[in-house]
Amino acid sequence: MAEITSRKNIIEVKSLSVFYGQFQALKSVQLELQARKITALIGPSGCGKSTFLRTLNRMNDLIEGARTEGQVVFDGKNIYDPETDLLELRRRIGMVFQRPNPFPLSIFDNVVYGLRVHGQNDRRYMEERLFRSLQAVNLWEELKDRLEADALCLTGEQQQRLCIARVLAVGPEVILMDEPCSALDPTATARIEDLMYQLKEKYTIIIVTHNMQQAARVSDNTGYFLLGELVEFGQTNQIFTSPRDARTEDYITGRFG
Amino acid sequence: MARHKSGGDRLIRLSLLLVALSAISVLAIITIFIFEQGLPIMAKYGLKNFLLGQDWFPSEQSFGLLPMIVGSLLVTLGALVIGVPLGLASAIFLTEFSNRRLSGFLKPVIELLAGIPSVVYGFLGLMFLVPFIRKNFGGPGLSVLAASIILGIMILPTIISIAIDAIRAVPDSYREGSIALGATRWQTVRMVVLPAARSGLVAGIILGMGRAIGETMAVIMVAGNAADLPGSLLAPVRTLTSNIALEMAYASGEHRQALFATGVILFVIIMILNFLANLAARKQFRK
Numbered sequence: 001m002a003e004i005t006s007r008k009n010i011i012e013v014k015s016l017s018v019f020y021g022q023f024q025a026l027k028s029v030q031l032e033l034q035a036r037k038i039t040a041l042i043g044p045s046g047c048g049k050s051t052f053l054r055t056l057n058r059m060n061d062l063i064e065g066a067r068t069e070g071q072v073v074f075d076g077k078n079i080y081d082p083e084t085d086l087l088e089l090r091r092r093i094g095m096v097f098q099r100p101n102p103f104p105l106s107i108f109d110n111v112v113y114g115l116r117v118h119g120q121n122d123r124r125y126m127e128e129r130l131f132r133s134l135q136a137v138n139l140w141e142e143l144k145d146r147l148e149a150d151a152l153c154l155t156g157e158q159q160q161r162l163c164i165a166r167v168l169a170v171g172p173e174v175i176l177m178d179e180p181c182s183a184l185d186p187t188a189t190a191r192i193e194d195l196m197y198q199l200k201e202k203y204t205i206i207i208v209t210h211n212m213q214q215a216a217r218v219s220d221n222t223g224y225f226l227l228g229e230l231v232e233f234g235q236t237n238q239i240f241t242s243p244r245d246a247r248t249e250d251y252i253t254g255r256f257g
Numbered sequence: 258m259a260r261h262k263s264g265g266d267r268l269i270r271l272s273l274l275l276v277a278l279s280a281i282s283v284l285a286i287i288t289i290f291i292f293e294q295g296l297p298i299m300a301k302y303g304l305k306n307f308l309l310g311q312d313w314f315p316s317e318q319s320f321g322l323l324p325m326i327v328g329s330l331l332v333t334l335g336a337l338v339i340g341v342p343l344g345l346a347s348a349i350f351l352t353e354f355s356n357r358r359l360s361g362f363l364k365p366v367i368e369l370l371a372g373i374p375s376v377v378y379g380f381l382g383l384m385f386l387v388p389f390i391r392k393n394f395g396g397p398g399l400s401v402l403a404a405s406i407i408l409g410i411m412i413l414p415t416i417i418s419i420a421i422d423a424i425r426a427v428p429d430s431y432r433e434g435s436i437a438l439g440a441t442r443w444q445t446v447r448m449v450v451l452p453a454a455r456s457g458l459v460a461g462i463i464l465g466m467g468r469a470i471g472e473t474m475a476v477i478m479v480a481g482n483a484a485d486l487p488g489s490l491l492a493p494v495r496t497l498t499s500n501i502a503l504e505m506a507y508a509s510g511e512h513r514q515a516l517f518a519t520g521v522i523l524f525v526i527i528m529i530l531n532f533l534a535n536l537a538a539r540k541q542f543r544k
């Protein structure tokens with residue numbers, strides 16, 4: 001862990017291409033993701049943001065007909081090497097989805113789910129992780145008296161926080177978020193953004209968003225995708241104030257056709 | 258215009274209601290008829306004699322149904338012991354561990370199996386299973402075991418096809434969430450998919466159970482039909498449905514009424530089993 005934090009780039013992506021059958025969804029993407037920063041990925045619908053995000057924890061492996069070329073180097077190793085332990089990789093690189101997807105289980109069982117699948121069964125330890133994870137997403141006070149309640153009864157915002165807590169419980173280093181606020185109202189969105197800010201202390205966050213203001217507000221670095229290409233990548237300030245590429249400027253100023 | 262439309266709606270609603278009511282009333286008439294025919298004789302000789310009596314000699318006013326009650330419950334239980342694990346395993350394999358093409362091909366084939374007449378199952382059982390049991394395990398071959406196996410196979414299509422629907426109805430977002438946490442496919446199935454599909458799975462099992470307890474022809478052909486309490490799984494057995502089917506043709510008077518009483522008891526047992534299964538499903542879910 002200490003080794004990783006001392007390194008500036010936690011993930012290096014090298015000429016990464018993804019194909020769905022004949023269709024090329026990502027075209028030789030190249031970028032470096034800094035540890036303990038928030039990186040925002042923006043771009044019009046269908047440009048490959050989700051596809052890119054899912055290459056980082058190899059969730060694209062689940063899609064029939066998907067094929068990946070290139071490298072994603074995480075902690076010094078290419079995760080596309082055949083000897084990669086996928087279960088361990090996904091523990092270290094967690095994912096939060098667009099629609100909150102808590103399991104139809106109790107709140108408790110949701111949060112400790114990841115611990116259980118990784119072989120942890122000690123009740124005391126699980127309770128400790130539960131407490132810390134729920135506290136980290138500011139849900140502990142709200143939910144501590146009804147941990148046995150069905151997670152599907154929570155509000156959308158609570159469900160999304162719970163999903164983040166579920167990821168935190170297994171002790172990841174990187175958290176991938178695919179439009180995590182798109183199903184939430186503006187106040188809930190603002191609170192989740194605050195949460196991301198807090199989480200940045202300990203975790204590397206990569207967030208896909210359609211919301212330009214959100215990218216500008218929360219992220220340190222921003223990447224702009226267009227038709228499977230990473231058009232521009234750099235500090236958020238620079239991208240939003242003086243984009244180098246005309247296409248980025250068009251998109252950011254809303255002149256995108 | 259709006260008025261016209263709502264008038265049409267009302268008409269459709271009314272006719273649907275009539276159809277539903279007529280279906281329900283047919284059921285009600287059948288139920289009333291069975292009870293009307295069966296209850297008087299039960300009242301006359303006492304419920305206890307019917308439920309707990311071990312001797313079935315209708316010509317001597319001895320109407321003990323216990324052997325048949327035990328027989329029905331035994332073969333149904335046996336069918337579930339065989340059919341449920343096999344059926345659920347097949348459904349899980351076809352939905353979660355095989356590609357779309359294979360399951361798309363196999364599901365209709367399995368559903369076709371449900372359409373094979375039960376006399377065919379009985380015939381195959383009689384030709385192959387019964388001699389096999391007689392040779393390898395002893396006894397007459399016509400037995401609780403033979404009936405359980407045949408029924409277990411007969412309820413497979415029901416259980417498999419309903420279980421497949423239930424498992425397919427579980428949103429993929431649950432699977433993705435689980436895999437993304439580092440779970441294996443099997444952990445995902447066991448810890449998320451099956452619990453999420455539970456009410457559908459239980460519905461499939463209940464329907465399978467209903468099919469098993471109500472099945473008559475195939476059971477008559479392989480069960481041996483002796484109206485005695487079976488001493489072992491290899492002993493012959495008679496079920497409630499077999500009892501009715503075997504004797505209805507020539508029964509008259511009180512004998513005939515006693516067969517209706519058999520129907521009443523079968524009816525009540527099915528009600529109780531359904532109720533218990535539903536209860537079990539709900540209880541597990543609330544935990």
Ligand SMILES: Nc1ncnc2c1ncn2[C@@H]1O[C@H](COP(=O)(O)OP(=O)(O)OP(=O)(O)O)[C@@H](O)[C@H]1O
Nearest residue numbers: 020023025043044045046047048049050051052063
């Ligand atoms: N499973 C799939 N099979 C085939 N093509 C796919 C699949 N998933 C995505 N695509 C295609 O790949 C391209 C990129 O999709 P992706 O979901 O990554 O876009 P996105 O930038 O996340 O879009 P959005 O903003 O709408 O979420 C799109 O053209 C899409 O149609």
Ligand SMILES: [Mg+2]
Nearest residue numbers: 049050051178
């Ligand atoms: Mg997307």
